[in-house]
Amino acid sequence: MSRFFRAADDTDTESESEEEELLTSDEEEEEEVPQQVAKSKPTGMARFLRTGSGDEDSSSSSSEEEESDEDDDDEKGSETSDDEKTVVKSARDKRVEEMEACGKASDNALKVGDWNSVGNEFDKLGRLVERQKNLQEPVPTLFIRQLVNLDKSIANAAAKDKDSKKKMNAAAARALATLKQKVKRALKDNEEDVKAFNEDPNAFESMYQAAVAALAPAVKPIKVVKPPPEEGEEENDTFTTVGKAGKVYNFTATSVMKNLAAVHESRGRKNTDRVENITILQKLLEVAETPYSRISVLLALIAARFDYNTAVTAYMPVEMWLSTQKNVDELITVVASNPDYVVQEVVTVEYDPLEERTPQTENGPVLIRGSIISSLDRLDEEFTKSLQNIDPHGTEYVDRLKHSMGLYKTICCAQLYFVSKNHSDAIARAIMRRVEQIYSKPDAVVQALENGAVPALADLKLSATIPTLASCDSTKNLVHTLCVKLYNTDNSFLRTRAILCHIYHYAFHNEFYTARDMLFMSRLGDSIYNADVGTQVLYNRAVVQLGLCAFRIGLIKEAHSALHDIFATQRVKELLAQGMHQQKYGSTMSPEQERAERARQLPFHLHVNTELLEAAFLVSSMLVEIPLLASIDNEEAKRKAVSKPFRRLLDFADRQVFTGPPESTRDHIMQASKALQDGQWEKARDLILGIKIWSLMPEEKSVKEMLGRRIQEEGLRTYLFTNSAYYTTLSIPLLAATFSLPQKAVTSIISRMIWSDELSASLDYVPSTFDGAVSGEKLPVVIFHRVELTRLQQLAQTLSDKVNTLVENNEKALDAKLGGSDGARGGPWADGEKRVGGAGEGEGGRRERPSRGGRGGRGGSAGRGARFAQGLGNRMDGASTRRAQ
Numbered sequence: 069m070s071r072f073f074r075a076a077d078d079t080d081t082e083s084e085s086e087e088e089e090l091l092t093s094d095e096e097e098e099e100e101v102p103q104q105v106a107k108s109k110p111t112g113m114a115r116f117l118r119t120g121s122g123d124e125d126s127s128s129s130s131s132e133e134e135e136s137d138e139d140d141d142d143e144k145g146s147e148t149s150d151d152e153k154t155v156v157k158s159a160r161d162k163r164v165e166e167m168e169a170c171g172k173a174s175d176n177a178l179k180v181g182d183w184n185s186v187g188n189e190f191d192k193l194g195r196l197v198e199r200q201k202n203l204q205e206p207v208p209t210l211f212i213r214q215l216v217n218l219d220k221s222i223a224n225a226a227a228k229d230k231d232s233k234k235k236m237n238a239a240a241a242r243a244l245a246t247l248k249q250k251v252k253r254a255l256k257d258n259e260e261d262v263k264a265f266n267e268d269p270n271a272f273e274s275m276y277q278a279a280v281a282a283l284a285p286a287v288k289p290i291k292v293v294k295p296p297p298e299e300g301e302e303e304n305d306t307f308t309t310v311g312k313a314g315k316v317y318n319f320t321a322t323s324v325m326k327n328l329a330a331v332h333e334s335r336g337r338k339n340t341d342r343v344e345n346i347t348i349l350q351k352l353l354e355v356a357e358t359p360y361s362r363i364s365v366l367l368a369l370i371a372a373r374f375d376y377n378t379a380v381t382a383y384m385p386v387e388m389w390l391s392t393q394k395n396v397d398e399l400i401t402v403v404a405s406n407p408d409y410v411v412q413e414v415v416t417v418e419y420d421p422l423e424e425r426t427p428q429t430e431n432g433p434v435l436i437r438g439s440i441i442s443s444l445d446r447l448d449e450e451f452t453k454s455l456q457n458i459d460p461h462g463t464e465y466v467d468r469l470k471h472s473m474g475l476y477k478t479i480c481c482a483q484l485y486f487v488s489k490n491h492s493d494a495i496a497r498a499i500m501r502r503v504e505q506i507y508s509k510p511d512a513v514v515q516a517l518e519n520g521a522v523p524a525l526a527d528l529k530l531s532a533t534i535p536t537l538a539s540c541d542s543t544k545n546l547v548h549t550l551c552v553k554l555y556n557t558d559n560s561f562l563r564t565r566a567i568l569c570h571i572y573h574y575a576f577h578n579e580f581y582t583a584r585d586m587l588f589m590s591r592l593g594d595s596i597y598n599a600d601v602g603t604q605v606l607y608n609r610a611v612v613q614l615g616l617c618a619f620r621i622g623l624i625k626e627a628h629s630a631l632h633d634i635f636a637t638q639r640v641k642e643l644l645a646q647g648m649h650q651q652k653y654g655s656t657m658s659p660e661q662e663r664a665e666r667a668r669q670l671p672f673h674l675h676v677n678t679e680l681l682e683a684a685f686l687v688s689s690m691l692v693e694i695p696l697l698a699s700i701d702n703e704e705a706k707r708k709a710v711s712k713p714f715r716r717l718l719d720f721a722d723r724q725v726f727t728g729p730p731e732s733t734r735d736h737i738m739q740a741s742k743a744l745q746d747g748q749w750e751k752a753r754d755l756i757l758g759i760k761i762w763s764l765m766p767e768e769k770s771v772k773e774m775l776g777r778r779i780q781e782e783g784l785r786t787y788l789f790t791n792s793a794y795y796t797t798l799s800i801p802l803l804a805a806t807f808s809l810p811q812k813a814v815t816s817i818i819s820r821m822i823w824s825d826e827l828s829a830s831l832d833y834v835p836s837t838f839d840g841a842v843s844g845e846k847l848p849v850v851i852f853h854r855v856e857l858t859r860l861q862q863l864a865q866t867l868s869d870k871v872n873t874l875v876e877n878n879e880k881a882l883d884a885k886l887g888g889s890d891g892a893r894g895g896p897w898a899d900g901e902k903r904v905g906g907a908g909e910g911e912g913g914r915r916e917r918p919s920r921g922g923r924g925g926r927g928g929s930a931g932r933g934a935r936f937a938q939g940l941g942n943r944m945d946g947a948s949t950r951r952a953q
Contacts, residue, residue: 460672628688689714698789749783
């Protein structure tokens with residue numbers, strides 16, 4: 069893309085901004101003086117034209133206009149009355165007077181030894197001289213003289229201070245040292261002029277005056293001229309457009325290519341007026357008649373609009389962006405209506421840009437050097453950049469977001485055109501842009517975007533077709549069709565991003581198992597370390613959305629596995645590109661790193677609500693961790709927490725002496741966890757369902773019903789783990805009544821606990837001993853079996869746990885030394901195998917590898933989702949083994 073959008077040098081922009089700041093006062097004074105002159109009797113047509121074009125003079129920043137005004141003002145003045153005479157001074161004379169004033173002020177400060185004031189005046193003098201150089205004017209003699217005098221004065225002051233017993237104060241010494249370095253640099257920059265001045269000051273002054281005099285005749289005043297009539301045209305009284313330095317632009321159909329070549333030559337040069345170039349190209353577009361000239365002008369106009377803003381962080385103005393988007397639409401319409409004209413990036417045939425080309429002269433299609441897909445990419449990037457810099461909480465953001473419909477229409481039209489021309493690379497890039505526009509949006513928004521693009525596709529009248537919502541019947545089918553086309557391309561970068569967008573879309577629509585299987589088969593957990601930062605962010609978003617999907621449909625353990633690795637880093641916003649990295653004390657971020665970090669931030673409407681994400685993670689951790697804590701007997705095992713972030717919050721809540729009413733989401737969950745530990749499942753349920761963040765869930769009612777049911781079940785499990793040591797039997801009907809669960813559900817939960825060796829018990833029927841019970845009636849009960857371990861057995865069990873830990877650590881160290889798995893060498897479906905069961909299956913488990921991601925371990929955090937896949941695969945393998953047994 070850099071081949072087609074060349075920005076001006078940053079130093080040019082800085083120099084222009086400094087010129088504008090320094091010229092502000094001069095231009096304002098020059099505007100006031102002609103108003104006074106206008107009151108007197110006019111002296112000629114030249115004065116009338118000069119005063120009438122004051123707006124153009126005040127808004128222009130080129131050196132040619134300034135010089136022409138200066139010379140014109142030097143020659144003439146005007147009288148406002150018989151006794152009072154107003155003299156119009158040129159900008160050059162004013163700058164010389166300012167320099168002389170700086171020199172006098174510097175000399176006065178030298179007499180009193182005020183080195184701070186001398187330094188300030190020298191800085192001001194240096195800025196004025198720098199402006200002289202930017203305007204292609206020679207360095208004034210007074211600056212060189214002042215430079216030489218300052219050098220001598222500084223040397224004398226330093227020698228005097230060295231010999232003197234009473235040293236100067238610290239502030240004066242610092243100012244003198246700073247000024248000495250500035251003067252030393254200025255002497256080095258103007259070494260030749262200083263040498264010539266020292267040899268003969270009078271000769272140097274003569275050379276300066278001659279150089280100033282040589283500039284005067286080279287600059288002519290701006291004139292408005294009448295263009296000569298074209299052949300076959302009648303002479304009229306209209307005027308033509310005059311640019312800077314009196315350059316005449318004749319906007320006719322026959323001079324389009326000549327003027328276009330002139331604009332191309334000025335592009336990228338120093339002090340080029342980008343606004344004037346855009347205006348000229350708009351005029352050329354109005355008079356362009358042939359398809360070749362219209363395509364050439366449109367390509368130049370689009371590039372000129374993108375060059376308007378050279379700053380990296382600033383975004384294109386909205387009105388400029390809308391005009392560019394219309395120009396891209398017009399370009400696509402022109403090339404679609406004229407199939408004999410083809411715009412492509414590589415054109416091997418050399419051609420004259422000033423010569424009109426047609427299919428007859430080329431004996432075939434006319435190839436034009438340019439890139440529509442690069443314009444489309446830049447248009448999308450500028451739209452994203454504007455959303456990054458606009459306040460998301462204001463109406464301006466909403467108004468800007470409405471323009472996404474026009475952008476989507478342009479992308480669809482470009483895709484249709486590329487399909488008609490069979491440009492495979494451009495087709496893939498356009499499809500990727502289209503997928504990124506719709507993969508994370510609700511169905512209603514996607515339908516509105518598609519409905520807005522249908523009329524524009526019909527207006528192109530091309531025989532080719534592209535997938536639309538009408539042809540695919542649903543949003544999921546549309547995304548699936550577009551992503552499948554990307555899977556068949558040779559670009560691994562697009563394939564990786566396509567499958568991540570596909571996974572996110574399925575998870576967004578609660579298709580958990582489909583999204584999970586795609587994540588397993590792609591084996592992205594092994595190769596995501598080598599991806600760029602943007603792709604790693606997309607991977608994190610897909611894994612997080614997968615965790616939310618599992619939470620919405622009631623798969624608590626899967627949701628906890630998916631969200632745990634993201635929250636374990638304590639940098640959720642950074643990993644999701646929704647916030648900046650919080651710098652630790654003593655560490656700093658370079659400006660380049662900060663700009664790169666801000667550039668990758670996602671627009672606000674694409675953010676995943678982190679508060680909702682945290683609520684889902686903490687509730688999942690509560691439902692997984694609380695029963696586990698109740699089942700552990702020794703303190704050493706309790707320290708091996710499943711969820712360390714949750715355990716830290718729980719330990720902090722336990723240390724609180726006084727606990728007030730819950731206010732935040734964390735307070736609700738922590739108090740619910742403590743209530744669940746105490747067997748108060750109803751209190752825990754009310755606290756969890758009282759969190760207001762659940763209203764952001766699309767299926768709020770079903771989610772709350774699921775949470776209430778799971779709290780009942782986990783409350784029963786926690787109760788059994790906690791009190792199994794104090795009972796020999798427990799009545800199942802009593803447990804069902806206590807936890808408001810059906811007896812079948814209670815029996816099922818206890819059976820699963822016995823089957824998974826979580827509970828040493830058995831189910832049986834015993835005669836009822838309650839008063840009023842029917843004779844011979846038997847009630848279902850849980851009979852607990854307790855086996856007291858001997859001291860030797862306890863030591864053996866402890867030794868076994870330590871040996872297992874040692875073996876696991878050795879295996880991890882060996883895997884890290886040998887390297888990663890085979891999946892790191894390819895992208896999605898690198899080896900063609902569709903293996904469900906997690907990365908590294910059949911290889912002894914996933915091999916851990918050190919983080920090789922971006923700054924701060926971003927890549928390592930992004931790849932941790934592979935452990936989520938491994939955990940699900942291990943549970944599936946364990947379940948199949950138990951069923952076989």
